[in-house]
Amino acid sequence: MVGRDTSQGRKMLSLLGLLAPPTVFLGVFFITPLAIMVIYSFLEPGLYGGVVWNFYDLNYGRILGWADTRYEKFDPVYLTIFLRSVRLALTTVLLSLVICYPAAFWISRMPQGRKNFFLFLITLPFFVSLVVRLFAWVLILRPTGFLNQALMEIGMIAEPLNLIFTDTAVVIGMTYVFIPFMFLPLYASIEKLDMSLVEASADLGATRLQTFRRIILPVTLPGIVGGSIIVFIPSLGNFIVPSVLGGAKVMMIGNLIEQQFLSARNWPFGSALGMMVMAAVLLLLMIYVRMMTREEEYSTAAKVKES
């Protein structure tokens, strides 16, 4: 009895010992800054930066629709930027998904040696600085850039397309940056896909399309969702890509936050904007979890009733 008690105590102790470092680390470097952000977002901005310790809800008011009537009328500009960010992030997710899904399929069916080579290629961009790579895109997309030159050369367009400093340029840039993040989780789940399931489906009379919709897509769904989340979150808050490829014309919420913290020195407002981004992400994750549980219930409950 006593022996077991002490051995269990030991187990607890070693568990605590193992859990302590990550707990402390996350506590100090994640929870604390987050708490500071939450608190700041409800404080009044000081006149020359810093904060005044008063409860103040107009940081959120400026974004969502109740303005400080003494100074200004409500301007939905922040909401517009926020919604544009969501739209651009979703487009980025979709585009990278469309690019990565077939590619992951293709690579996962290669012989081992070639597979490793292509996986290495996917990670290759990480070896070069992000800013350098984005400036390369400037060279490609600007009116006298490579793409326009090439298109004009082959006669597809008469005069240069206005690509740089547009939503399109930002989406292209973000897709380019986040493709590896989409690819890897997708690849992981597609690689695991048992090809005999695909054969079984065909054997049971399903066309290729039916097999894709009913077997391949649901079985690889975890990878799709994982990749989408991993791409959506940093896309939504991204500020490097829009500042290089969007210029002053395409501002995303990330640029706005950066501005508030650095040049405008309005930390409370920046924090409130940050909270908005977080809320959007959390909302999305919640919808995802709800969908997943419902899917599970559906697939177990369906058909039983009918039979």
Place this chain on the structure above:
Amino acid sequence: MSPILSVKDATKRYSTPEGGTITALDGVSLDVQPNEFVTLLGPSGCGKTTLLRTISGFEDLEGGSIEIDGATVTHLPAHRRPVNTVFQRYALFPHLSIARNVAYSLEVAGLKRAEIGSRVGEMLELVGLDGFGDRKINQLSGGQQQRVALARSLVARPKILLLDEPLSALDKNLRQKMQQELKTLQEEVGIAFVFVTHDQEEALTMSDRVAVLSDGKIQQFGTPEDLYRRPRNEFVARFLGAGNLLGATVSECKDAGAIALLESGQVAHLPSTDAACGEKIKLLIRPEDVRMDCTKDAGALRFEGTVRQVLFVGTDYIVHIETDDGTELKATLRPRAEDRGAITAPGARITLFVQQEALHPVTSAKVA
């Protein structure tokens, strides 16, 4: 009766990564009758799976043709062939419930929900899984998964069911139980089964007919008894159970039969043989045909020798004997109580007899 499945001269080659080619099927022809249980039997790599996959439509043939129920399907894609497969590892859909796995073929065919429901229910009942419909695949045992796989491939009423070593993942007891169940199920649903195994006992007990394959060729196709008692060549003889193969030379061929001269000098009268005069052949003697008691048969072969090894396997003794001229002979004996002492000691002298009827000549040449 016209065959439900007719494979003619099927040839299939694979190219290996090293740049060579492997002939997995080499002119295979096979007819299966409706309602027949046919087994493809052969050692690993002989082309069993390949043959099955060409029938189901997963592999294209380089030559030859396949007909199902009179219609040529050689170039039809898998999803349009009226055959279904039970895969070796079942390949059940992990994201669907049992009921929806079974319903799959009906759903993709666009049947009405009510009909799907009732047919799935019937099928689950047939394989003894009613009440399991809403479970997930990973909540089932191996044997139950096996049954789901069966139900799933039978529910669409295929003309032929193909099974690729469906029992190899099960332990021995369950395996024997499933062998019986499978046979019963086949009789119940009344369609042709083409079953793959490399277990000769399984093949013999379950099948109406067995096709023995080697190197992509059918060595012999016949009833289990045919194959066991009258193998066409040495390969088939060896592959189907233990046997003694004694070297002999055909010395006289007559219409009524042939005379073979054993290497030991004994003379054997054979009912008939395809072998030409002077040809070297082997005589097959199954161990259970070796007897201890002298028979009235005047032409019986007589072997005198020394017991080398005795294995007691329950009712029988498996005895290895070295005859005086150096031939090894394996016998499954069931001696009377008073004779047991005579054989159970290695080194004992023993006299054994083999009746003429038990001799079967085989050629050593494989089907080429």
